[in-house]
Amino acid sequence: MSRTLRARICLSVLLALSAAALGPGPAAAAPDPHPGVTPSAMQYHLHSTLERALGDRTAGSYLDAATGELVVTVTDEAAADQVRAAGARAKRVEHSTAELESAMAALEAQAKITGTSWGIDPSTNQVVIEADRTVDADAMALLETVAAALDDAVRIKRVPGVLQKEVLGGDAIHGRSYRCSAAFNVSKGTTHYFVTAGHCTNAAASWSTMSGGGAIGKRVGTSFPTNDYGLVRYTDGTKPAGDVNLYNGRSQDITSAADAIVGQAMRKSGSTSKVTSGTVTAVNVTVNYSEGPVYNMVRTTACSSGGDSGGAHFAGTVALGIHSGSAGCSGTEGSAIHQPVKEALSAYGVNVY
Incomplete structure (x- = not known):
């Protein structure tokens, strides 16, 4: 096996969870007609520092598609003054972070239904629930009842398809009969690793670049x-380069990691749908997979196909997330979900390079 082939495993793909699930995925997504805003390094910084500083006096921040400004939601004028002094735009809103998180807690307690996800869209100051086609009439009625009790803090949206981890066979990294790909190469001191989806590393401990090939890596953590x-x-x-494959003969160097901002432009790299573009639409997302819920995820419009799980969500040189799954992806319809990569880096004490 060549060093070039081994070095390319920083590319994105989805886990094959069972041989029975193998099959062709949909065509690659078209470019997003609403491509979002490219954040500056200062906007990434303000996004994280202002949300920490304001606490419950904000309900999150987003990028204005028309002006490119970072907009920070606030619940009082003192918080607005603090935002403006820092160089961002303030927007007064009705619901605080605590109120939106309380709404999500009510959904968690009363309507944790497989095939649903919910997360915060600070641009509308709401929790947005998405329900796939497996959510039947009775379950929808329950969602609507719970949402109605939460007034205008919650809205419900139907999405086509089925919310799931995406599966497909292919030439990427393989563990037993399962297939994934790494999201990003990372390091701790002189030791090199890659991060991928936890549903990938749950499935196998040893990974190779081809089915039946020699092992290149061993699992050391999974969640x-x-x-x-x-x-x-x-x-x-x-010791591979810290790049993401762009599937056009080039690669994108990754030099840092950040938390995604609603309204920002981003891309996903995966071996089935290759590189797709989209926009971040919600944060702090709960996804109710059949195996159980995952929390604090990010929802995007960078669609994917069977075979893309574990792949890279990124913006320029900035790593954003590890591809988890999607619902109803077709063109720019549907949603793709990623695990914030900064959380994974912190959990394992590793860094992108």
Whole structure:
């Protein structure tokens, strides 16, 4: 096996959970007609520092598609002054973070239904529930009843297809009869690893670049459900570049990691749908998979196909997330979900490079 082939396993793909699920996925997604805003380094910084500083006096921040400004929601004028002094735009809203999180807690307690997800869209100051086609009339009635009791803090949206981890066979990294791909290469000191989806690393401990090939890495950490991340240590002496494959003969160097901002432009790299573009639409998302819920995820419009799980969500040189799954992806319809990569890096004490 060539060093070039081994080095390319930073590409994105989805886990094959069972041979019975193998089959062709939909065509690659078309470019997003609403491509979102490209954040500056300062906007990433303000996004995280202002939300921490304001606490419950904000309900999150987002990027204005028309002006490109970072907009920070606030619940009082003192918080608005603090936002403006920092160089961002303030927007007064009705619901605080605590109120929106209380709404999500009510959904968790009363309507945890497989095939649903919910998360915060700060641009509308609401919790947005998405329900796939498996959610039947009785379950929808329950969702609507719970949402009605929460007034205008919650809205419900139907999405086509089925919310699931996406599966397909293919040439990526393989563990037993399962197939995934790494999201990002990472390191701790002189030791090199890659991060991928936890539902991938739950499935197998040893990984190779081809079915039946020699092992290149061993699982050293995995978390799914609740989270969806895992860590594999290179065991073949490989020290690959910290790049993501762009599937056009080039690659994108990754130099840092950040939390995604609603309204920002991003891309997903995966071996089935290759590179797709989209926009971040919600954060702090709960996804109710059949195996159990995962929390604090990010919803995007960068659609995917069977075979893309574990892949890279990124924006320029910035790593954002590890692809988890999707519902009803077709063109720019539907939703793709990622695990924030900063959480995984912190959990394992590793860094992108």
